[in-house]
Amino acid sequence: MAAGGIARQDQQPVFVLHTYPFKETSLVVELFSRDFGRVAAIAKGARRPRSAMRGMLQAFQPLLATWSGKSELRNLHSLDWGEGLLLLNGEALMCGFYLNELLLRLLPREDPHTALFDYYSQTLRYLAAAEPMAPTLRRLELKMLQELGYAVPLTHQVEGTPIEPEHEYLYLPERGAVSPGDNETGVQLSGKTLLDMARDDYSDPATLLQSKQLMRMLLAHYLGDKPLHTRQLLIDLQEL
Incomplete structure (x- = not known):
């Protein structure tokens, strides 16, 4: 549990199911996580060209996500590549x-x-x-x-x-x-x-x-x- 009582989940196995714009520079990301089911999180600034997460918000790739928050929309803090990148054509x-x-x-x-x-x-x-x-x-x-x-x-x-x-x-x-x-x-x-x-x-x-x-x-x-x-x-x- 993070400071202020906000639940934080670190390095959770996920797949991106869908993304859609949120405000001017962010995205809402629908994640399918192994241990928490379907989770919606805001990727702040992810629509900016230099966003670290922008290139990783890809469907069908095993990812490790860190998020926090208790509301329906969590805050997505980071993404890392999981094992075995996939290519679907x-x-x-x-x-x-x-x-x-x-x-x-x-x-x-x-x-x-x-x-x-x-x-x-x-x-x-x-x-x-x-x-x-x-x-x-x-x-x-x-x-x-x-x-x-x-x-x-x-x-x-x-x-x-x-x-x-x-x-x-x-x-x-x-x-x-x-x-x-x-x-x-x-x-x-x-x-x-x-x-x-x-x-x-x-x-x-x-x-x-x-x-x-x-x-x-x-x-x-x-x-x-x-x-x-x-x-x-x-x-x-x-x-x-």
Whole structure:
């Protein structure tokens, strides 16, 4: 605890999710931190040409941040490079911005999710290494919903019956898989797709296609009426 009762956090592992102008020369920085969740902080003077932080406020780079304060907007004092700088290009770069927008929309401020932070960090490394993008996105989308407390049951139907790989199911938001009926709207998919997702196996093209449809529906449900800007860009570039 710093003087005056102002909480100070030193050298915390973070990623920059987004920045936007604040007053004449500063920026508000949305950080995803490993131990404190999403933190908003003011980087004073960061828009000045000679600012020490200006060149470090880059998305997708592991950083170490020091901040203090108790209000909703903290004061960002310094940034240092973390280990293993990453380079995302082309569609991988757009995928990274899509993941950042998802985190900004779904992750409450100051709600720690260390497992999600570690998984996000690993996902960026997969994207930088040109791993297949579609399964990489599906894995993080699913992990994000699960870590944030949204139930995405994959191995059992709503009433508790085990999923059978050869059966067809209807997947409903907030509920899960049910037998297809006349009065329900959801995503129809095979039991094999659900079990493949539970095993983290996206090698079957049908699983990859149906899992995309499922995650798109679930995310639209939890995000509400405001669509993701980066999702549409990805769709325009390639069906991810």
